[in-house]
Amino acid sequence: MQLLKTAFHPAVSLEDISAASELRVIVRHAARGIVVKGEDILLLYTQRYHDYSLPGGGIDEGEDEVAGLIRELQEETGRRACNVKAFARYDEYRPWYKPNGDIIHMISYCYVCEIDAELGDTALESH
Secondary structure, three states: OOEEEEEEOOOOOHHHHHOOOOOOEEEEEEEEEEEEEOOEEOOEEEOOOOEEEOOEEEOOOOOOHHHHHHHHHHHHHOOOEEEEEEEEEEEEEEEOOOOOOOEEEEEEEEEEEEEOOOOOOOOOOOO
């Protein structure tokens, strides 16, 4: 999948990554849905980061990107994806909030997809 962009959080620089001898970099793979309906795009608010983002999340061990995306869309919207089409990869580096690392390198595989118009019950995390 083609790399669209690599983004760095203001607290993390390319120099930090290059000199990562003292920093612990966690790599995490995620699948994100660009869920469209006409000209509208579905975004979810994340209280932890105080931002809006595409629905999706971490890919579980043994899952491929599309299976992870479908599971995440079910959890976050109550519906399954259909007509999934690969779009691009988005990489980002930001500070990590858990004690096992200092920086997270999030690799997000983005797909354009449609979901049912009516959203169902969600299984969101507390944040």
